[in-house]
Amino acid sequence: MSATIIDGKAFAADVRGRVAEQVGRLNDAHGITPGLAVVLVGEDPASQVYVRNKGKQTVETGMNSYEHKLPAETGEAELLALIERLNADPEVHGILVQLPLPDHMDSDLVINAIDPAKDVDGFHISNVGLLATGQKAMVPCTPLGCLMMLRAHHGNLSGLNAVVVGRSNIVGKPMAQLLLRDSCTVTIAHSRTRDLAEVCRGADILVAAVGRPEMIPGDWVKPGATVIDVGINRIERDGKRKLVGDVEFVGANRIAGAITPVPGGVGPMTIACLLANTLTACCRANGLPEPQGLTA
Numbered sequence: 521m522s523a524t525i526i527d528g529k530a531f532a533a534d535v536r537g538r539v540a541e542q543v544g545r546l547n548d549a550h551g552i553t554p555g556l557a558v559v560l561v562g563e564d565p566a567s568q569v570y571v572r573n574k575g576k577q578t579v580e581t582g583m584n585s586y587e588h589k590l591p592a593e594t595g596e597a598e599l600l601a602l603i604e605r606l607n608a609d610p611e612v613h614g615i616l617v618q619l620p621l622p623d624h625m626d627s628d629l630v631i632n633a634i635d636p637a638k639d640v641d642g643f644h645i646s647n648v649g650l651l652a653t654g655q656k657a658m659v660p661c662t663p664l665g666c667l668m669m670l671r672a673h674h675g676n677l678s679g680l681n682a683v684v685v686g687r688s689n690i691v692g693k694p695m696a697q698l699l700l701r702d703s704c705t706v707t708i709a710h711s712r713t714r715d716l717a718e719v720c721r722g723a724d725i726l727v728a729a730v731g732r733p734e735m736i737p738g739d740w741v742k743p744g745a746t747v748i749d750v751g752i753n754r755i756e757r758d759g760k761r762k763l764v765g766d767v768e769f770v771g772a773n774r775i776a777g778a779i780t781p782v783p784g785g786v787g788p789m790t791i792a793c794l795l796a797n798t799l800t801a802c803c804r805a806n807g808l809p810e811p812q813g814l815t816a
């Protein structure tokens with residue numbers, strides 16, 4: 521028997537539909553249009569594709585998109601000055617600075633210069649602290665998307681063993697916080713974890729976010745478990761370029777109860793949650809109720 525495929529693409533389309541509907545109502549009732557500013561420094565081709573997709577989907581959901589493309593050699597002070605202008609701009613409710621930044625910039629400094637209320641990535645230290653203490657935060661898009669899919673699939677997550685493989689600030693750590701908030705028993709594992717295979721085999725929910733192509737084989741998966749594969753790795757196989765996750769899909773699919781594919785799993789949900797966060801930030805900025813079904 522093979523696993524249920526959790527269709528992130530369809531899920532993301534549903535989230536975007538709900539965002540668009542609530543954006544429409546916000547506009548009709550209050551004459552407000554949420555705005556998202558995306559800042560890209562440098563010309564990394566993959567980043568350009570993401571930024572284009574983000575801009576396109578922002579406009580499709582009825583929001584304003586502001587793209588700022590700066591050359592790779594832009595100075596840090598110049599980027600900080602742009603962030604300051606965006607912080608002060610009432611038309612801009614969300615700010616995303618595409619990572620990674622060029623080596624000559626201090627990304628912590630840059631991220632922490634964003635107004636936390638406009639930090640739709642949820643990377644600002646204030647948002648990290650708010651999430652960790654269970655207060656109202658902006659929640660990072662990728663973990664938020666994973667949580668939405670997990671809740672939809674399981675209903676209640678309470679008491680389940682969740683193993684998050686990967687300890688990054690953008691996925692692993694916030695994912696663990698969200699699962700803990702939903703009363704999972706959470707383990708954060710990583711490349712140095714002793715007997716990682718055995719740790720993974722204890723997981724009812726296995727979230728793979730290590731960024732290493734297919735490093736988790738099928739026999740690390742507990743029978744019936746839900747596998748969320750955050751990895752997006754470009755590899756070459758049999759002379760063809762291919763996108764694979766951190767989980768060996770064919771093997772895991774035989775054993776898991778449910779699994780997200782790559783592509784078409786977590787990736788599309790990340791962008792959908794960025795739009796959801798922009799709407800959330802706009803509602804909060806205007807003292808309006810939180811959007812329905814789009815927050816953690």
Ligand SMILES: Nc1nc(=O)c2c([nH]1)NC[C@@H]1CN(c3ccc(C(=O)N[C@@H](CCC(=O)O)C(=O)O)cc3)C=[N+]21
Pocket residue numbers: 570616617618619620641661752763782783784785786787788789790791
């Ligand atoms: N400040 C910041 N916030 C981010 O959220 C952020 C970032 N920087 N830097 C780059 C990464 C990467 N990222 C992706 C989003 C969607 C897909 C996505 O939709 N992927 C498709 C496949 C796309 C393809 O074919 O390449 C899928 O998985 O189905 C992938 C990657 C957001 N990032």
